[in-house]
Amino acid sequence: MVPILKHSQYLIATVQAALSDSDLLELRDRLVAQVGQYRARGVILDVTALDVMDSFAVRTLRTLAQVTRLRGAETVIVGIAPEVAMSMVELGMTLDGVSTALDLEEGLAMLGQSLPSPLAGSRSRGK
Amino acid sequence: MEHRTDQLAAVDAKMVPLDAGNTSRLRELVAHLRENRTQLRDQWARRIIDEQLLTAMTKAELFAEATSVYDNYLDALETGTLQALHAYARNLSERIIPRGVETHEVVGIVLLLRDVLARSLFAKYHGDSTVLDRILDAYEPAANRIAITVAVGFVQERERVIRAQQDAIRELSTPVLPVRERLLILPIIGLIDPLRARQLTEQLLRAIRVNRAKVVVIDITGVPGMDATVANHLVRTVEASRLLGALVIVTGLAPEIAQTLVTIGVDLSKMNTVGDLREGIEEAERLLAQQVVPMLNQQPS
Numbered sequence: 001m002v003p004i005l006k007h008s009q010y011l012i013a014t015v016q017a018a019l020s021d022s023d024l025l026e027l028r029d030r031l032v033a034q035v036g037q038y039r040a041r042g043v044i045l046d047v048t049a050l051d052v053m054d055s056f057a058v059r060t061l062r063t064l065a066q067v068t069r070l071r072g073a074e075t076v077i078v079g080i081a082p083e084v085a086m087s088m089v090e091l092g093m094t095l096d097g098v099s100t101a102l103d104l105e106e107g108l109a110m111l112g113q114s115l116p117s118p119l120a121g122s123r124s125r126g127k
Numbered sequence: 128m129e130h131r132t133d134q135l136a137a138v139d140a141k142m143v144p145l146d147a148g149n150t151s152r153l154r155e156l157v158a159h160l161r162e163n164r165t166q167l168r169d170q171w172a173r174r175i176i177d178e179q180l181l182t183a184m185t186k187a188e189l190f191a192e193a194t195s196v197y198d199n200y201l202d203a204l205e206t207g208t209l210q211a212l213h214a215y216a217r218n219l220s221e222r223i224i225p226r227g228v229e230t231h232e233v234v235g236i237v238l239l240l241r242d243v244l245a246r247s248l249f250a251k252y253h254g255d256s257t258v259l260d261r262i263l264d265a266y267e268p269a270a271n272r273i274a275i276t277v278a279v280g281f282v283q284e285r286e287r288v289i290r291a292q293q294d295a296i297r298e299l300s301t302p303v304l305p306v307r308e309r310l311l312i313l314p315i316i317g318l319i320d321p322l323r324a325r326q327l328t329e330q331l332l333r334a335i336r337v338n339r340a341k342v343v344v345i346d347i348t349g350v351p352g353m354d355a356t357v358a359n360h361l362v363r364t365v366e367a368s369r370l371l372g373a374l375v376i377v378t379g380l381a382p383e384i385a386q387t388l389v390t391i392g393v394d395l396s397k398m399n400t401v402g403d404l405r406e407g408i409e410e411a412e413r414l415l416a417q418q419v420v421p422m423l424n425q426q427p428s
Contacts, residue, residue, distance in 0.1 A: 078372070080371060082329065082333055082335075082336060085367040085368075086329065086332065088367070088370060089363045089366045094366045094369075094370070100370050100371065100372050101372035102335070102372040106339070106341075110372075
C-alpha cells in the first residue's frame with residue numbers, strides 16, 4: 001500500500017517497492033478520490049524506487065494524469081531513473097502529455113509555477 | 128599459461144614439420160647467410176631503396192633497421208621458433224606505423240629479403256641441383272612462415288592502433304558540459320551510430336541527474352549526416368531527457384540535413400530546434416529565467 005501524504009495543496013505519493021498491476025490500479029483510484037476529498041491542486045508521484053516500468057504502469061500513470069487533470073489537479077511523475085528512462089524510450093513508452101521532473105523538489109517547484117493558471121481557471125467552478 | 132605455451136608450440140610444430148635432416152640443412156644455410164651478412168644486407172638495403180619502399184625513413188635508419196631485421200630473420204630461420212620474431216615485428220610496427228609506413232612496404236621488404244637470400248643460395252649451390260633442391264625445401268617453408276608472421280604482426284599492430292584511436296575518439300567526442308546552473312550543453316561531433324547514440328544518451332541522462340539540469344542544448348553542427356535511424360536516436364534522447372524533467376533544445380541542424388529529414392518524413396514534432404548554438408543558449412536562458420522566478424516566489428509560502 002503506497003502512502004499518500006497531503007502537503008498544502010498537493011498530494012504526494014512515494015512508491016516504496018515494485019507494484020503489481022492491482023496495486024497500481026488501487027493507487028490510481030485512491031489518488032483520484034483524494035484529489036476531490038482534499039481539493040488538491042497537484043499530485044506528485046515519486047517513482048525513484050522503481051527499477052522497471054512496464055507498459056501497464058505507463059498506461060495507468062497516463063490515465064491517472066488525465067483523470068486528475070479533469071478533477072482540477074496537475075500530476076507530475078518524479079524520480080524516473082536514467083536506466084528506466086532509456087528502456088521506456090526504447091520500448092516507445094514515453095508518457096506523452098504527463099509532466100515529469102527530476103525529483104520531489106523539482107516536482108514541487110514545477111507545480112508551484114503552474115499553480116496560478118489552474119487556480120484562476122477553476123475559481124468560477126466553485127470547487 | 129603453461130597450457131598456452133603448449134598450444135603455441137603445437138602450432139609451431141604443425142606448421143613446419145622439422146625433421147633432423149631439415150634442421151641440419153637449415154643450420155648449414157644459416158651459417159652461409161651469416162658469413163655473407165654484410166654483403167647480403169647491403170644488397171637487400173639497396174633493393175629496398177631501388178624499389179622505393181620505406182621512403183618515410185632516412186637511409187641511416189633504413190640501414191640500422193635492415194641490420195636488425197636481417198639478424199632476427201636468421202635467428203628465426205635457425206631456431207624455427209617465431210615468438211621472438213613476432214615480438215620484434217610488433218615492436219617494429221609500433222615504431223613505423225606512426226610514420227605512415229604502409230602494409231605493402233612491410234610485406235615488400237620481407238619478400239625482398241627472402242629473394243635476396245634465395246638468390247645467394249642459388250649462387251652457392253647452383254653446381255649441385257640435388258643439394259640445392261634440399262636446401263630450398265628447408266628454406267622456402269621457413270621463409271614463407273617468417274613473411275606471414277611479420278605481415279600478420281604488422282596488421283595486428285595496426286588494428287590495435289586503430290581500435291585504440293576509435294575508443295579515444297568515442298570518448299573525446301561526447302562531452303557533456305555544464306555551462307551554468309541547470310543548463311547542459313552537449314556538442315556532438317562526428318557520425319552517430321546506434322552504439323554511440325546509446326552511450327551518449329546514457330551520459331546525458333547521468334549528467335542531467337548529477338547537475339539537476341532543467342534545459343539541455345544539443346548542438347549537432349558537427350554531425351556530417353543524418354538518416355532516419357540517427358534522427359530517431361536523437362528523438363529518443365530528447366524523450367528520455369524529458370522523462371528526467373529536462374527540456375532539450377537541438378541546435379545547428381544543417382540545411383541539407385533539415386531537408387533530408389523532412390523528405391524522409393521523420394517525426395520531429397517532439398524536438399525543439401533553434402538555428403545555432405548561440406540562439407540555443409539564449410533560448411535556454413529564457414526558459415530557465417521563466418522557470419526560476421516563480422519558483423523563488425513560491426518558496427517562502
